Amino acid sequence: MSRPPRETAAPAEPKPGRRTSQRPTIRDVSRLAGVSRMTVSRVLSDPELVLPTTRDKVFKAVADLGYVPDKTAGSLSSRRTGFIALMLPTLTNANFAAVAHGLTDALRGADYHLLIAYTDYDMAEEERQLRNLLARRPEAIVLTGAMHRRNASRMLMAADVPVVEIADLPSQPIEHAIGFSNYQVGRTAARYLLDRGFTRIGAIAASPEGEVTDHRGEERMRGFEEELRLARRSTDGVLRHGTAPVSFHHGAAAFRALVEQQPDIEAIFAVSDLSAVGAVMEAQRMNLRIPQDISIMGFGDFEIGREINPALTTIHVDFHALGLRTGKMLVDLLASDATPAPSTVDVGLRIVERASVRDR
Amino acid sequence: MSRPPRETAAPAEPKPGRRTSQRPTIRDVSRLAGVSRMTVSRVLSDPELVLPTTRDKVFKAVADLGYVPDKTAGSLSSRRTGFIALMLPTLTNANFAAVAHGLTDALRGADYHLLIAYTDYDMAEEERQLRNLLARRPEAIVLTGAMHRRNASRMLMAADVPVVEIADLPSQPIEHAIGFSNYQVGRTAARYLLDRGFTRIGAIAASPEGEVTDHRGEERMRGFEEELRLARRSTDGVLRHGTAPVSFHHGAAAFRALVEQQPDIEAIFAVSDLSAVGAVMEAQRMNLRIPQDISIMGFGDFEIGREINPALTTIHVDFHALGLRTGKMLVDLLASDATPAPSTVDVGLRIVERASVRDR
DNA sequence: TCCTTATATGGGACCGATATCATTTGGCAC
DNA sequence: GTGCCAAATGATATCGGTCCCATATAAGGA
Structure with missing residues (x-):
């Protein structure tokens, strides 16, 4: 049944090597279980290949030693x-x-x-x-x-x-x-607002300068402006404010700046729901009614947009x-x-x- | 100046080994630069140890080959x-x-x-x-x-x-x-509400059952109830609703359930700002004024809490x-x-x- | 009984780096 | 010129696994 293991036993006095940690290796398991390293490896990666009796000896040794295989070593070998x-x-x-x-x-x-x-x-x-x-x-x-x-x-x-x-x-x-397509997001948003009959349409986003840039957000703005241009509407209401990433606070500040700059703005697209929610909150503080005075839509369908009052119209991506x-x-x-x-x-x-x- | 490299050159016809990827290794770099692997390793980990001329040869070889060291191998060796x-x-x-x-x-x-x-x-x-x-x-x-x-x-x-x-x-x-201490968070919240003079004090949190549990949230509730008990106040207003993790929606639903169950509740602690914000939003929908009708406080100081109206009283941890x-x-x-x-x-x-x- | 084949296991090379120690070289003092 | 030391570099073992192939045993067929 059990043949003697053929791998050489360790010398009684292991010569001082680089090994410092006491963590057990596959070699320790193999010695304790009385099998070769390869058999231990097989038990752990594909137990079906090994006889149940052998397998159990190995599992016991693994448990007794608290052995956790080293994936670093495994990765190197298996590529x-x-x-x-x-x-x-x-x-x-x-x-x-x-x-x-x-x-x-x-x-x-x-x-x-x-x-x-x-x-x-x-x-x-x-x-x-x-x-x-x-x-x-x-x-x-x-x-x-x-x-x-x-x-x-x-x-x-x-x-x-x-x-x-x-x-x-x-x-x-x-x-x-x-x-x-983030570009399509922007165009879709603009088209949606145009279809609702708005003429003075704005947007809020971060400033596009520098290496720290939200390129995806930029794409959305590019699409948004493009759609406005195609409809021969002004893009003066597109406000760049602050730096990426945007936030609730960014939205609030940008909204206020935009409304002060363009008091007759009718509808606003925010580059993200975060900005949009911030804008809605700022509107409440400014006693502007959403959507009666100004309509706001966002992007991203963040959970908070579903819960605020009024609930946020947005563009959803799962x-x-x-x-x-x-x-x-x-x-x-x-x-x-x-x-x-x-x-x-x-x-x-x-x-x-x-x-x-x-x-x- | 330049001595002949002492490492054996590769045989002209490398025997078929396990190597399949074409990614360059430190060996390839060393051959191209005409130095040993060890010198390459030194150049990459501590360039000061190597003569500038040698160093530059190595850097050039690294760049020419697009060599990226393999940390898996390095980790195994260096432990x-x-x-x-x-x-x-x-x-x-x-x-x-x-x-x-x-x-x-x-x-x-x-x-x-x-x-x-x-x-x-x-x-x-x-x-x-x-x-x-x-x-x-x-x-x-x-x-x-x-x-x-x-x-x-x-x-x-x-x-x-x-x-x-x-x-x-x-x-x-x-x-x-x-x-x-999450326990202290709960006690602090309860103490704060007690100090404001409230007597009918409630809380909203997830149900503590099962393996899927927010233990830190549980600790907050434990502290909260303990402080109420020490002040000889009822803990009937402490509502368990839904399962962890909590969310804006959880807060809204729990708030409604709590108010319907205890219409005379005066102040509520939510286990998280997420719930608290949801509760504030639901209150708006129920035409309950915050804080005139009900006070709400949360935990976590999430950004959204600063932006909502009214801004959320909360417990901050950085x-x-x-x-x-x-x-x-x-x-x-x-x-x-x-x-x-x-x-x-x-x-x-x-x-x-x-x-x-x-x-x- | 002997041969063939399948199953279970082992031996040893190897993955791609670094640690360690050895070796070579150059500079400087005498 | 010689000896010594520091600086620069190289040779080799090794980290802890898995791949590949060899080997031993068991099972089945002629």
């Missing part, structure tokens, strides 16, 4: 780190957090772990973080498209792993893209589903050894009509 | 992964996201990378995630205290790396703790600073080879008086 890199502008934004959440949900069970980095909307930081991430040899890279520095793009192409740009639809995707979908695609992609053609998925967007916009 | 594990209940909460942000800020430049996992408030998931994290051999572990399963605690003790419990003050810390402080402590701790005694830091809390609570 599979189990990491998926995710780079976002910030975590302090419910929608980006939802993306991470969705991704994790899709990856759970597939034995992948997210490696999260964020750039604080800073392109130089994006490049630094990307280098850090690549050094960890992720098996795939997920990041918000579509603007990258030249160097960052080059590193991504050279990485030789699937790259997915999310939350945007780049005109020149690096490889895969799952998202929506970010959790976006993350989920990205994760599923990656799991499939990494399971097959083929290299499928680059794909672009538009998850779409939809207007959520609530009470903060009325017909004129 | 330093550069990972710091962070386990949170969720990322979809601005305060926890702020902790992660602060930690990252402190770690930037120290060449550590956060390895983030979250539990969705599920104890079983905490254990699974912890096992995953430990397999990556983090150099320190940060997690929200103070409740862990037996197994989780044991794994933490055995991990043999610094452990920091945050956002709470455990009665039996595993090692270090940086946080505040979560970004908490993360920052944790990160700094870890950097110091990991730099010294001594093992300092376990420390507990109370970052304190303070009441932020705004307009949603009035004197009775």
Whole structure:
């Protein structure tokens, strides 16, 4: 039944090596269980390959020693780190957090772990973080498209792993893209307000200057202004205020500035629900009635928009589903050894009509 | 000047090995630069050790090949992964996201990378995630205290790396703790409302049942009820509604349920600003005036609380600073080879008086 | 009984870096 | 010129797993 193990036993006096930690290794387990390292490895990765009696000896040894396998070593040997890199502008934004959440949900069970980095909307930081991430040899890279520095793009192409740009639809995707057109968001918002009969239409967003920029937000503003221009309406009501990222407070301050500057403004699109909610709150303080005096719409469908009074009309994108979908695609992609053609998925967007916009 | 390299050159026909990726390794760099691998390693980790001429050759080779060092291999060899594990209940909460942000800020430049996992408030998931994290051999572990399963605690003790419990003050810390007493938050809130002269005082929180539980929130409620009891006031107004995590919507629903159940309630403490803001919004819809009819206070000092009308009275904890402080402590701790005694830091809390609570 | 094949397990090389120690070189004092 | 020391660089073992292939045993067929 049990044959003598063939691996050499350790010398009674182990010579002083580099080993300092007392943490048990697979070798300790194998010795205790009286099997080879390889058998321990098999028991832990695919127990079916090993006889139940052997398996149980190994499990017992693992439990007795409190052995936790070292994935660093395993990764080096198997050339599979189990990491998926995710780079976002910030975590302090419910929608980006939802993306991470969705991704994790899709990856759970597939034995992948997210490696999260964020750039604080800073392109130089994006490049630094990307280098850090690549050094960890992720098996795939997920990041918000579509603007990258030249160097960052080059590193991504050279990485030789699937790259997915999310939350945007780049005109020149690096490889895969799952998202929506921020430009279309802007146009859709403007069209919606135009269709309601408004003529004096404004918008609030962050100032586009500098390396710290919300490019996706910029795209929304570009689409918004474009639609106004096509309708031959003035874009004077488009106000740039403060710096990215926007916030409730940003929205409040920008709203006040815009109304003081353009008292006859009828409807406002905010680059994010955060700004929009802030604007609604500031309007209350200014005794302006929403939507009777001014209509306001936002983007992102944040939870708070559903709860405020009046409830916020907004453009919805399902970010959790976006993350989920990205994760599923990656799991499939990494399971097959083929290299499928680059794909672009538009998850779409939809207007959520609530009470903060009325017909004129 | 230049001596012939002593490392053996690669055979012209490399025998078929396991190497499949074309990614350059340190060996490729060393050959191209005409130096040993060790010299390349030195140039990248401590350039001062190497002559400028040699250094430049190496840098050039690195650039030409687009070489990115493999930290997996480096970690295994140096026994330093550069990972710091962070386990949170969720990322979809601005305060926890702020902790992660602060930690990252402190770690930037120290060449550590956060390895983030979250539990969705599920104890079983905490254990699974912890096992995953430990397999990556983090150099320190940060997690929200103070409740862990037996197994989780044991794994933490055995991990043999610094452990920091945050956002709470455990009665039996595993090692270090940086946080505040959630129990005291509850007592402080109750005391504040009692001092304002209210007698019929209520609270809204999630139901405490099941494995999916917000223990920190529970502690706040425990402190709140305790203070009421000490003041010989009824705790009938303490309503448990729905499940964790709470949300704006949770607050709105719980508020309505509480007011319908106890129409004469005078003041309410919400376990989180999220609930509190939801409650304020629901009150508006019910035509209840805040604070004239009912006073409301929250916890967490979320940004939205500053912007709503009336602005929300709340209990503030600086979560970004908490993360920052944790990160700094870890950097110091990991730099010294001594093992300092376990420390507990109370970052304190303070009441932020705004307009949603009035004197009775 | 012997041979073939499938199943279970082991041996040793190897993944790509760094730690450690050895070696070479150059500079300087005598 | 010789000896010594510091600075620069190299050779090799090693980190802790897994891959690949070899080997031993069991099972089945002629």
